[in-house]
Amino acid sequence: xxxxxxxxxxxxxxxxxxxxxxxxxxxxxxxxxxxxxxxxxxxxxxxxxxxxxxxxxxxxxxxxxxxxxxxxxxxxxxxxxxxxxxxxxxxxxxxxxxxxxxxxxxxxxxxx
Amino acid sequence: xxxxxxxxxxxxxxxxxxxxxxxxxxxxxxxxxxxxxxxxxxxxxxxxxxxxxxxxxxxxxxxxxxxxxxxxxxxxxxxxxxxxxxxxxxxxxxxxxxxxxxxxxxxxxxxxxxxxxxxxxxxxxxxxxxxxxxxxxxxxxxxxxxxxxxxxxxxxxxxxxxxxxxxxxxxxxxxxxxxxxxxxxxxxxxxxxxxxxxxxxxxxxxxxxxxxxxxxxxxxxxxxxxxxxxxxxxxxxxxxxxxxxxxxxxxxxxxxxxxxxxxxxxxxxxxxxxxxxxxxxxxxxxxxxxxxxxxxxxxxxxxxxxxxx
Numbered sequence: 503x504x505x506x507x508x509x510x511x512x513x514x515x516x517x518x519x520x521x522x523x524x525x526x527x528x529x530x531x532x533x534x535x536x537x538x539x540x541x542x543x544x545x546x547x548x549x550x551x552x553x554x555x556x557x558x559x560x561x562x563x564x565x566x567x568x569x570x571x572x573x574x575x576x577x578x579x580x581x582x583x584x585x586x587x588x589x590x591x592x593x594x595x596x597x598x599x600x601x602x603x604x605x606x607x608x609x610x611x612x613x614x
Numbered sequence: 615x616x617x618x619x620x621x622x623x624x625x626x627x628x629x630x631x632x633x634x635x636x637x638x639x640x641x642x643x644x645x646x647x648x649x650x651x652x653x654x655x656x657x658x659x660x661x662x663x664x665x666x667x668x669x670x671x672x673x674x675x676x677x678x679x680x681x682x683x684x685x686x687x688x689x690x691x692x693x694x695x696x697x698x699x700x701x702x703x704x705x706x707x708x709x710x711x712x713x714x715x716x717x718x719x720x721x722x723x724x725x726x727x728x729x730x731x732x733x734x735x736x737x738x739x740x741x742x743x744x745x746x747x748x749x750x751x752x753x754x755x756x757x758x759x760x761x762x763x764x765x766x767x768x769x770x771x772x773x774x775x776x777x778x779x780x781x782x783x784x785x786x787x788x789x790x791x792x793x794x795x796x797x798x799x800x801x802x803x804x805x806x807x808x809x810x811x812x813x814x815x816x817x818x819x820x821x822x823x824x825x826x827x828x829x830x831x832x833x834x835x836x837x838x839x840x841x842x843x844x845x846x847x848x849x850x851x852x853x854x855x856x857x858x859x860x861x862x863x864x865x866x867x868x869x870x871x872x873x874x875x876x877x878x879x880x881x882x883x884x885x886x887x888x889x890x891x892x893x894x895x896x897x898x899x900x901x902x903x904x905x906x907x908x909x910x911x912x913x914x915x916x917x918x919x920x921x922x923x
Contacts, residue, residue, distance in 0.1 A: 524736070533641055534648040555643060557680040564688050579648075582641050602855025 518550065518558045519567075520601070521593040523586060526568060532581035533559060561582060567593050631685065638681050646671060725794065743821030750885070751782070766898065769813070773836065782899065783819035785812040787890055789902040793866035807849075809867075810884055811901055817844070817878070825850070827861040827876030830897055837899045841872045847880040849893040 525531065525539040536559075537552045562568045567590030573583045586594070646667045653663035668674070704711040742748055751772065752761035763786060764772075773782040790809040817829035825847060834840040843865065845854070854860045864871050883891035 534643070534645045538644075538652075551677070552645065552670050553642070553672040553674065553677035554680075556638065556677055557684050560681055560684050562913070564684075579644060581644050584638065 518554060519562060520556055520594070520597045522555065522562060522584075523567060523590055523597070526584055526586040527591060527594055530583050530585040532573075532575070532583050534581075536584065562590065565593075566590075620778065634681075634685060638678065640757060642671070642674060642677070692726075749779075777865075781819045783813050783816040785810045785816055785895075787884075787892065790896070791868050791892070792894075794863075807893045808890040809843075809894045809896055811898045812895045813898050814819050814840075816895070822879055823880060824876040826858050826873070829878065830895070832895045834897060840897045840899050841870060842875045842897060843867065843872045844875060844895045845877045846882060846891075846893050846895075847852060847877055850877045850885075851891075868897065870900075872900075 516609075519539045519545070522536055525536045525543065528539070531539065533555055534552075537555050559568065561568075563570060563584075566587060568584050568586050570582050570584045572580055575581050617663065646664070649667035649670060650660065650663045654660055655668055655877055658666065664910055671677070682761055687690045751764060753768075764784070766784070769782070769784045773779075776782070788809055788811050791808050792807045793809050794805075814830045814832060814834040817824075818831075822829060824844070827844075829840065834842060847861070850856060852862065860874050861876065865874060868871070878895070
């Protein structure tokens with residue numbers, strides 16, 4: 503609990519943004535739900551502090567990639583729900599393409 | 615559209631950092647509560663579940679700081695972005711940028727000048743000791759509603775018979791031809807200055823005290839026998855270099871000799887807000903001398919009286 507938390511590298515920060523957008527592209531969700539969904543998608547392979555999500559969410563919202571509003575959960579708790587915007591979908595598409603090209607390039611080099 | 619929403623979200627977090635903090639705390643609490651519930655459902659005790667939820671979340675303060683940094687960095691980045699955008703726009707159309715800069719500069723400059731004048735003229739407090747009790751008496755043109763002057767005889771009647779005022783003073787502006795020897799005592803040139811013919815109680819009514827010398831007193835009332843002049847503070851400073859020996863010095867006004875008796879308080883420029891501010895005051899009893907110039911000007915302006923064809 504009292505351990506130090508080094509700031510995330512740019513690469514990790516970028517990938518958190520990407521993962522959040524990917525998670526939200528399926529359905530609007532609150533922060534905790536997004537974290538859970540990312541864990542499910544990555545099958546637990548991604549070790550990230552759950553709290554790191556929130557600066558990322560703030561960043562994406564400022565950028566206009568997502569928007570948020572208070573809503574009730576099925577358990578009648580008040581939660582901030584995030585929704586991906588059209589701009590966010592476009593950004594997600596571009597990022598995914600970039601990742602794929604990068605991965606293809608690496609694969610090409612490794613297989614030559 | 616989403617750009618607009620991004621902007622509004624930015625503006626919100628910028629304007630209400632307290633609201634941002636409250637929202638952050640509520641989201642963090644909700645997250646921990648949900649995680650705790652999930653762990654309890656997996657069979658942990660509520661206490662242990664809460665502890666593990668906190669660990670999984672990572673240091674609360676660490677994330678709080680990250681959120682605050684994000685907001686601050688956003689502010690700075692926005693500002694830098696705005697400046698960069700403005701510079702780019704200026705480089706694209708330098709003519710327009712210069713036109714705007716000049717327009718703004720002239721606009722602000724003119725505003726400043728006008729405000730300076732208005733401030734000096736309209737908002738200048740009347741430099742009297744009891745200014746709240748002061749009132750002005752004018753005649754009013756019933757057709758145009760514009761104020762006019764009061765004849766001296768009316769003034770005397772008002773003063774003697776109205777009973778409405780504790781005292782009543784009078785003043786009227788008059789151009790004066792002044793010949794004053796310089797402090798060196800050598801060359802002296804004639805000057806056209808603005809003065810005021812005032813009743814002998816003028817300064818008394820205003821409750822003013824002289825800087826040096828004396829102001830007019832009741833003994834200055836007699837007609838034609840009071841060739842005294844009171845200088846304004848500014849005139850004393852500029853024309854006589856603040857020399858205190860000006861008292862009792864003789865100057866020529868409209869060709870007649872007048873004795874300087876005193877200097878009015880600093881900033882006293884008569885009761886006018888606009889127009890010509892008097893440099894000196896002479897008693898109304900000397901109007902035969904003081905009004906000569908006006909009579910001469912009237913004659914010169916009328917060709918018939920000069921005898922020309």
